[in-house]
Amino acid sequence: MSDGNAIGRTLTVSGVFAGYDAADVLHDVNLTVEPGGVTCLLGANGSGKTTLIRAILGLTRPRAGEIRFGESDLTTLPTHRIVGAGIAIIPEGRKVFPRCSVEENLRLGAYEIADRAEIRRRMEVVYDRFPRLRERRGQLAGTMSGGEQAMVSIGRGLMKAPELLIVDEPSLGLAPNLVEENFETIAGIAKQGVTVFLVEQNVHQTLAIARRGYLLQQGRVVESGDAKSLAASDAFQQAYFGAGH
Amino acid sequence: MDIAFVSQIVVSGLILAVIYALVAVGFTLFVGVFNVLNFSHGDVLMFGAFAGFTAFLPLAGLGVTSPFLQLVLVTIASVTCTIALGLIVARFFILPLKGAPLLNTLLITLMLATVIREGVRLFYPRGSNPKSFPALLPTDFVSIGAINVRVDTIMLIFAGLAIIVATGALIERTRFGLAIRAVAQDEETARCMGVNYRLVVLGAFALGSGLAACAAMINGLYYNEVNYSMGLMLAIIGFCSAIIGGLGNIAGAILGAFIFAGLQIVGSLFMPFSSAYSDVFAFAVILVLIALKPTGLIGERVSERV
Ligand SMILES: Nc1ncnc2c1ncn2[C@@H]1O[C@H](COP(=O)(O)OP(=O)(O)O)[C@@H](O)[C@H]1O
Ligand SMILES: [Mg+2]
Numbered sequence: 001m002s003d004g005n006a007i008g009r010t011l012t013v014s015g016v017f018a019g020y021d022a023a024d025v026l027h028d029v030n031l032t033v034e035p036g037g038v039t040c041l042l043g044a045n046g047s048g049k050t051t052l053i054r055a056i057l058g059l060t061r062p063r064a065g066e067i068r069f070g071e072s073d074l075t076t077l078p079t080h081r082i083v084g085a086g087i088a089i090i091p092e093g094r095k096v097f098p099r100c101s102v103e104e105n106l107r108l109g110a111y112e113i114a115d116r117a118e119i120r121r122r123m124e125v126v127y128d129r130f131p132r133l134r135e136r137r138g139q140l141a142g143t144m145s146g147g148e149q150a151m152v153s154i155g156r157g158l159m160k161a162p163e164l165l166i167v168d169e170p171s172l173g174l175a176p177n178l179v180e181e182n183f184e185t186i187a188g189i190a191k192q193g194v195t196v197f198l199v200e201q202n203v204h205q206t207l208a209i210a211r212r213g214y215l216l217q218q219g220r221v222v223e224s225g226d227a228k229s230l231a232a233s234d235a236f237q238q239a240y241f242g243a244g245h
Numbered sequence: 246m247d248i249a250f251v252s253q254i255v256v257s258g259l260i261l262a263v264i265y266a267l268v269a270v271g272f273t274l275f276v277g278v279f280n281v282l283n284f285s286h287g288d289v290l291m292f293g294a295f296a297g298f299t300a301f302l303p304l305a306g307l308g309v310t311s312p313f314l315q316l317v318l319v320t321i322a323s324v325t326c327t328i329a330l331g332l333i334v335a336r337f338f339i340l341p342l343k344g345a346p347l348l349n350t351l352l353i354t355l356m357l358a359t360v361i362r363e364g365v366r367l368f369y370p371r372g373s374n375p376k377s378f379p380a381l382l383p384t385d386f387v388s389i390g391a392i393n394v395r396v397d398t399i400m401l402i403f404a405g406l407a408i409i410v411a412t413g414a415l416i417e418r419t420r421f422g423l424a425i426r427a428v429a430q431d432e433e434t435a436r437c438m439g440v441n442y443r444l445v446v447l448g449a450f451a452l453g454s455g456l457a458a459c460a461a462m463i464n465g466l467y468y469n470e471v472n473y474s475m476g477l478m479l480a481i482i483g484f485c486s487a488i489i490g491g492l493g494n495i496a497g498a499i500l501g502a503f504i505f506a507g508l509q510i511v512g513s514l515f516m517p518f519s520s521a522y523s524d525v526f527a528f529a530v531i532l533v534l535i536a537l538k539p540t541g542l543i544g545e546r547v548s549e550r551v
Contacts (some may be wrong), residue, residue, distance in 0.1 A: 111420075
């Protein structure tokens with residue numbers, strides 16, 4: 001598997017306005033996540049990254065605009081149908097089900113699958129990636145450490161065997177050594193052919209594994225391009241280093 | 246107090262506990278999946294009792310005279326009707342209020358309760374009079390040592406316990422149960438896993454209402470009476486039981502039901518002259534329990550609900 005010319009569907013966000021109650025958070029957001037590799041979404045706290053992901057997943061309905069995955073229009077689909085289309089999410093804050101065991105959390109990741117053998121097979125793949133989860137399979141997820149919960153959340157996303165994996169700030173709140181591990185895990189998942197849409201605050205580590213990226217500022221895409229040109233852009237330099245060119 | 250008298254009280258306490266538990270699990274399910282205190286639950290139960298009673302009336306005339314067959318048909322009618330009513334409540338009155346203020350859903354369920362109750366009272370033939378529910382189980386006595394108990398009582402207790410255990414297994418062991426628990430813990434994340442939220446809410450209301458029908462049947466078969474206001478007290482007690490156990494927690498709701506029934510027994514042992522006093526005693530103790538442990542008896546160790 002390689003970056004570059006993977007076959008698969010493209011996620012297209014066009015002209016999306018979305019927000020909560022009174023005010024829009026996203027203003028005319030356009031972006032695409034092409035198949036293969038890591039596409040990243042950068043932006044300061046509160047710039048609307050999570051809101052965009054919520055819009056893609058149908059949790060916060062766009063007020064205007066369109067979201068497509070390949071041929072399918074996701075804009076008005078219920079959330080369970082959107083993830084049924086081959087999209088999995090590792091949500092911000094991990095969001096493991098605290099009173100479910102590790103195994104039940106993983107089971108929920110492949111909720112729409114009824115075939116027990118297939119579920120078993122996918123679980124073994126996850127356990128091979130995170131042997132710690134195999135040891136702790138019966139433990140309630142809510143009693144685990146932050147690092148272990150991150151494994152549960154990633155494993156649960158992988159249980160869907162997704163075509164597109166959306167990851168919202170996976171290293172938020174993790175110890176520095178675990179952050180490093182986390183990036184390796186995500187890069188590894190992408191190498192195996194899963195398209196990754198990664199939202200992150202750790203820009204350097206993110207750009208090191210991303211192919212392309214977007215910079216979001218106050219709900220608007222202000223810069224986009226491949227990782228190198230994005231890092232070199234004025235908007236990026238200004239946002240992260242305050243350098244006025 | 247002789248042993249026969251005490252055992253009689255214990256047995257009727259067990260019956261009560263089983264009935265309360267079946268009602269309380271419904272309350273807890275509804276809170277789990279929709280965060281709604283569904284006060285119409287007791288009157289859905291009453292509706293189930295009337296549906297069962299009504300289904301019984303023509304059976305003898307149709308040539309169905311075997312009490313066993315009658316029981317099966319009456320139970321099917323009762324369960325089907327309550328599930329249908331529960332689904333209507335969920336589909337048309339609860340789900341549309343998604344995201345509405347909590348007080349609005351509360352008000353809706355209170356009004357629904359009144360509509361169902363008054364509807365039966367006004368439109369059922371002689372609806373305000375109690376109806377005598379048939380005794381469809383063997384009513385002879387068996388002796389266990391010095392204790393004489395009616396066979397139907399024993400059967401009802403075991404049937405109720407079996408239904409409670411089966412419900413626990415459904416929640417803990419099946420995919421549907423896992424979906425209910427996931428939704429109760431984190432609705433949005435559950436939807437992101439592929440759970441069809443509306444279907445889970447409808448399923449939980451169907452399950453809760455079906456359990457209410459079971460409670461109605463046990464109640465009817467034991468007391469041989471149904472009346473239009475029977476749901477009111479059962480709802481309050483079922484709700485109370487769910488609260489003592491820690492609302493949203495299935496095992497807690499069952500425990501709460503047994504505690505409430507236990508308190509009523511203790512009350513009636515010391516105040517045997519009137520059942521009203523044992524209710525007052527039970528509610529008073531519950532008030533103290535809730536004041537002492539506002540989050541319920543089963544602590545929320547990890548996080549909240551189910
Ligand atoms: N549930 C919500 N209700 C109201 N406003 C929200 C909600 N979630 C986020 N916001 C607001 O939307 C803006 C964007 O937030 P968010 O999408 O979480 O940003 P990011 O993920 O980039 O940090 C912020 O101003 C935030 O306060
Ligand atoms: Mg965010």
